[in-house]
Amino acid sequence: MNKTLISCQGISKVYLKGKQEIIPLNELDLEIIQGEFLALMGPSGSGKTTLLNILAGIDSPSKGKLYFNDQDISQLKRRQLTSFRAKNMAYIFQLYHLIPVLTAYENVELPLLTHRMSSKERHKRVCKALELAKIADRADHYPKQLSGGQEQRVAIARALVTDPPLIVADEPTGDLDQESAQAILTLLKSLCTDLNKTVVMVTHDPKAAAYADRTLFLEKGVLITGDYNVVH
Amino acid sequence: MFTYTLMNLVKSPLRSLQLFASCFLVFMLILLASSFQESMSSSLKFNSDDKNVILLGAGSEESLERSEVHQSAIAAARTIPGIKKSFDQSAVSPEIHYNTVLQFNGVEKEALIRGVQKNALNVYPALEIQEGHFPNSGQVMLGRFAWKRLGLEPSELSIGKSIIFEKQEFTIVGTFAAPGTLMESEIWINLNDMISLTQRDSISSITLRLDQAEFDDVDLFAKQRLDLQVAAISEQAYYAKVSSFYEPIQFMAWLTALLIASGALFGGLNTFYAAVESRKKELATLQAIGFQRSKLFLSLYGESLLIHLAAYLFAIASAIYFFPMVNINFGSTFFSLGITHIQIFFGLALAIVLAFVVIILPGWHCLHPPLNNTLND
Numbered sequence: 001m002n003k004t005l006i007s008c009q010g011i012s013k014v015y016l017k018g019k020q021e022i023i024p025l026n027e028l029d030l031e032i033i034q035g036e037f038l039a040l041m042g043p044s045g046s047g048k049t050t051l052l053n054i055l056a057g058i059d060s061p062s063k064g065k066l067y068f069n070d071q072d073i074s075q076l077k078r079r080q081l082t083s084f085r086a087k088n089m090a091y092i093f094q095l096y097h098l099i100p101v102l103t104a105y106e107n108v109e110l111p112l113l114t115h116r117m118s119s120k121e122r123h124k125r126v127c128k129a130l131e132l133a134k135i136a137d138r139a140d141h142y143p144k145q146l147s148g149g150q151e152q153r154v155a156i157a158r159a160l161v162t163d164p165p166l167i168v169a170d171e172p173t174g175d176l177d178q179e180s181a182q183a184i185l186t187l188l189k190s191l192c193t194d195l196n197k198t199v200v201m202v203t204h205d206p207k208a209a210a211y212a213d214r215t216l217f218l219e220k221g222v223l224i225t226g227d228y229n230v231v232h
Numbered sequence: 233m234f235t236y237t238l239m240n241l242v243k244s245p246l247r248s249l250q251l252f253a254s255c256f257l258v259f260m261l262i263l264l265a266s267s268f269q270e271s272m273s274s275s276l277k278f279n280s281d282d283k284n285v286i287l288l289g290a291g292s293e294e295s296l297e298r299s300e301v302h303q304s305a306i307a308a309a310r311t312i313p314g315i316k317k318s319f320d321q322s323a324v325s326p327e328i329h330y331n332t333v334l335q336f337n338g339v340e341k342e343a344l345i346r347g348v349q350k351n352a353l354n355v356y357p358a359l360e361i362q363e364g365h366f367p368n369s370g371q372v373m374l375g376r377f378a379w380k381r382l383g384l385e386p387s388e389l390s391i392g393k394s395i396i397f398e399k400q401e402f403t404i405v406g407t408f409a410a411p412g413t414l415m416e417s418e419i420w421i422n423l424n425d426m427i428s429l430t431q432r433d434s435i436s437s438i439t440l441r442l443d444q445a446e447f448d449d450v451d452l453f454a455k456q457r458l459d460l461q462v463a464a465i466s467e468q469a470y471y472a473k474v475s476s477f478y479e480p481i482q483f484m485a486w487l488t489a490l491l492i493a494s495g496a497l498f499g500g501l502n503t504f505y506a507a508v509e510s511r512k513k514e515l516a517t518l519q520a521i522g523f524q525r526s527k528l529f530l531s532l533y534g535e536s537l538l539i540h541l542a543a544y545l546f547a548i549a550s551a552i553y554f555f556p557m558v559n560i561n562f563g564s565t566f567f568s569l570g571i572t573h574i575q576i577f578f579g580l581a582l583a584i585v586l587a588f589v590v591i592i593l594p595g596w597h598c599l600h601p602p603l604n605n606t607l608n609d
Contacts, residue, residue, distance in 0.1 A: 097514070
């Protein structure tokens with residue numbers, strides 16, 4: 001039985017827009033277990049990206065507790081969160097966000113530069129990540145020389161290279177054609193089943209959500225349903 | 233990370249070139265203004281000797297060219313006790329300073345000539361005849377850089393060539409050096425020739441070299457001998473006055489350079505800002521994958537520093553090569569631009585500081601906002 005990786009206890013997020021208070025997340029409780037593939041769905045402005053950012057340590061909750069492997073990360077300072085992210089999380093963006101001046105290999109290598117390790121070990125890890133993402137044959141290509149699906153594979157390899165327990169993905173197939181999207185979703189799914197990674201994915205697409213073990217629906221910052229998918 | 237820094241510069245060669253050009257312009261202008269000031273000041277500073285005192289016509293202490301001293305003052309000046317003597321000759325140099333037009337091989341050039349007697353060699357110990365001899369009647373001797381001031385080739389002023397002054401032909405018979413002084417760009421002529429050709433009955437000044445005497449002794453002499461109508465001024469004070477006369481020009485040179493440099497600097501700032509701003513999301517991505525802001529700021533500084541240092545090195549190399557070719561003939565002063573070690577050191581320090589300054593604003597703007605805002609922009 002896999003243990004709980006993330007536990008959200010009554011987390012809320014409040015923004016001030018002028019004098020108006022905006023609450024994209026309101027008293028949300030959630031548990032995510034190790035190795036789970038979780039999809040977050042909901043209409044625009046429902047708070048799913050805010051939740052994703054908080055889970056990824058990119059944003060902090062205004063209220064409530066967020067435990068990651070039993071460690072409370074809701075009160076960490078920005079610098080501490082950055083270090084925490086480097087060790088425990090990886091982010092996959094809809095538009096890949098690869099560094100255009102670096103090759104696929106160098107893009108994948110980037111996160112390792114925040115870790116202390118030999119160049120030999122770095123090389124080994126980068127090659128392994130590129131293999132896992134099935135993009136090793138494009139290692140020397142620059143992002144502009146790759147298709148959208150290939151760029152997203154490089155982004156996945158970059159997410160895998162530090163071997164983080166959590167991978168968050170913000171509409172990773174939103175900019176891809178159907179064939180590439182299916183391939184990427186299959187790859188994400190395999191990360192959970194084969195490598196026991198926890199993947200949290202925001203999507204608008206029910207077909208993409210169907211690949212997840214569980215889909216949560218958010219509306220106005222509140223979790224309205226959440227159930228395990230029967231078939232995918 | 234260094235690859236990232238370097239590749240960002242290579243990625244947009246046009247933008248990098250634009251930044252380089254802005255930085256280069258800033259450094260060149262600052263080097264030019266500082267070189268102008270430094271070279272002018274040092275040419276006037278080296279021209280003076282703390283042992284020399286000048287007797288000028290009373291009321292015209294501000295200009296050697298305008299001063300008039302009656303010739304009877306020459307003999308009187310020799311009687312001042314404590315003046316340096318050499319083989320029973322007092323180190324007293326009566327002189328005429330004269331701006332005129334000379335003809336060199338048919339070409340007319342404006343020149344500063346000094347009418348002197350041989351005794352001048354006792355008054356200016358820094359002066360050394362390098363070639364030939366002191367001019368007698370019908371002859372002239374040139375400072376080793378007179379060709380620069382006249383804008384001629386050195387070969388056109390070699391010994392044996394002639395120049396036309398007041399329709400009379402004079403033969404060049406010697407060249408002299410007086411390191412660091414304006415005399416090196418002058419033409420020296422026999423004093424008696426000068427008096428007869430210019431039909432003057434007065435001279436411009438008398439320069440004395442002190443031995444036991446102090447400046448106050450000469451000053452007292454000038455004040456007691458009212459009949460001579462002379463005023464004493466130390467050579468240092470005279471050239472300090474000349475220097476202060478040029479201060480507004482130096483100030484204007486600095487102001488002009490700083491105004492243009494500011495324009496270039498703001499242009500550079502704007503380009504840097506746009507260059508970093510266009511990578512705002514990229515920098516946010518790097519933070520998202522675990523890079524600390526301090527490290528990213530250092531990387532931006534690295535880019536800025538590489539461009540600034542490259543521009544600085546190019547500017548220094550250009551200045552070292554081209555500045556000595558620039559000869560400035562300015563009233564009674566003449567100098568060539570040069571670069572000193574201090575300018576090189578301060579230029580380097582400026583490059584390092586400027587590289588930091590231009591990156592503060594875009595760095596802050598890109599790295600300070602909350603990460604989620606930047607990523608979701």
